[in-house]
Amino acid sequence: MKISAQWNYPTDIRLGRGRIEELAKICRELTMTNPLLVTDRGLVSLAITRTAREILRDGGLEHQIFAEVDPNPTERNVEAGLKVFREGRHDGVVALGGGSAMDLGKCLAFMGGQSQPLWHFALGGDGWKDADPSGIHPIVALPTTAGTGAEVGYACVITNLETRVKTPIFHPRLMPSVVICDPELTVGMPRTITAGTGLDAFSHCLEAYCSPLYHPMAKGIALEGMRLIKEFLPRAYRDPVDLEARINMMSASIMGAVAREKGLGAIHAVSHPINALFNTHHGTTNAVLMPMVLAFNRKAIDKKIDRLASYLGLSGGFDGFCDFITGFRETLGISQNLTELGVPADQIDVLVPLVLSDPAAATNPVRLTEENVGDLLRSCF
């Protein structure tokens, strides 16, 4: 099955094998003459990066590369990148990579022409309204993983080195102008990353689907996103070069990111501080937590999950869905609980307040309290 498509929302998205070939043409259409290619240290020497550079060069586009990106990009990465961006008089960014390169690339294109400091634009405040629109440069996103959804987000997450807090920076124009989803760019992912990022997308869809907020468009996207992941993630995991599976996972990544506008929940509220404190992989941690959070939320979501199970072709309603999740995790090599993941069980008291203050806590179907979060955490070890 040869899949090729162009979508107009949430932004201009071009899907299909080999579509990286359109990179130079797209950059020119966005009036770039001298983009900065932002990627990470792991990708910089790989063939896909060389290919991207050749396409830019053959298309007559001067460019430079910047790869000093930490796995959780920091303000130091932003400063170093901005220096290169400004000194090189770049007029746009091509962001090639997973969530980290994507976030940093987006951040550089946005900050390139701003005079305020980075934290002025932190999500939640009104700072974004002060941005100088003429100083925001166009972004082309080339994702190499399928799950975080950073390729279609309005935010980029930068770690504040002073507070040690991962801080989302927000502006409507942090959304890349064009996203090229070329499945060949994702075949090189390590297996565990295929599983972890894919389950990250699943957790975006699942929590958005269960959130109590009113957003039927997001709900429908979440529903179909889970169907895709159920069908295609095991295939991509088993056979890394299954391009049909890979492109469907790229779609699911976008769908999870779009759906999460409906709200997330306790999977994310618990995962975030665990990732930050114990350096666990975000998507993998989400996958570990999924059955426990489902059980925790049961009384508020069982009817919704019944309908989901039936759409996914699973019998047994809520219980059937939970059994499926447990088996799905196993197939994908995910740990059964936080202990197996290497998280120490004696930090529950430290975690509880962090979970409660996480932005995702607000839209969990069951209201989170000090007491029930303690119980939930204990059930995860």
Next chain:
Amino acid sequence: MKISAQWNYPTDIRLGRGRIEELAKICRELTMTNPLLVTDRGLVSLAITRTAREILRDGGLEHQIFAEVDPNPTERNVEAGLKVFREGRHDGVVALGGGSAMDLGKCLAFMGGQSQPLWHFALGGDGWKDADPSGIHPIVALPTTAGTGAEVGYACVITNLETRVKTPIFHPRLMPSVVICDPELTVGMPRTITAGTGLDAFSHCLEAYCSPLYHPMAKGIALEGMRLIKEFLPRAYRDPVDLEARINMMSASIMGAVAREKGLGAIHAVSHPINALFNTHHGTTNAVLMPMVLAFNRKAIDKKIDRLASYLGLSGGFDGFCDFITGFRETLGISQNLTELGVPADQIDVLVPLVLSDPAAATNPVRLTEENVGDLLRSCF
């Protein structure tokens, strides 16, 4: 149930009872100081129009009103409106109404600062790339019906008086900057329009869901859109002031319009020329054609419809879904066939080539031919 929400795609959408109160504030945020309020002759004297004007006035916004909009707006309406827009030095449009006022309002905001003639921007060509971005003015959409989806479209349809063809004009910035979905604006709709526009949204969702194009995000939106319409359209039809039903139908209208990026099919390909030749209501005609087109496409869509039926809680798979559609139409006072709708049965030969050349024909699940379109049309009388 008090529903209030704000969505960011496909554009900035504010849903909720009484949110029309935000109109002046939103106009100012979009830098309008002197908007043109575009509506139609039927709405101009109604209370909702007076309310909108008062809100603008109280918010300190000078404005004028333009209501010379035909049910299918023509280039003559565009010319008259542009004269008012330019002479009044307006800097934005508030479009209040159903599809026609919405389309004309969008067109005026776009054409206000263009020097090329209207048809230069016809959909399908590259003309839109020549538009002067600084001459495109912001648009706020206030829909008063729920179904066409014009409030979230990138096109506006204007009838060319010379060729008599309804011609879509395209530009990415024909998408309104903000849409206010206030369910109180829709309670005054005549019952037949509630049914006809609601079933228009259903037909967008159904055809998008069945289209063979790859667009899983649109597929999910279509699926949940149909669930909303199944639940809420009969309620809005029975009880016009059921605001929960009304706001859900406004959501479904947006969802149908977003989903149709996946493609439409024979319902629309047959409906368009029938609307044009016999002046039938578009959504109502779609509803009449639905069971016949489902039967026609059966072999290509039965598995998809099985899954849809199960999600909608209908037993009996494909047949159960068809029975539901027939009953649904009946509940909503829709004619059973084209004869009942007043279409003469002796024009099939005239219709066949028009159906085949309609843009929606290309994405019907079963390839349309002269022969099978003749058979399909005969089954509709």
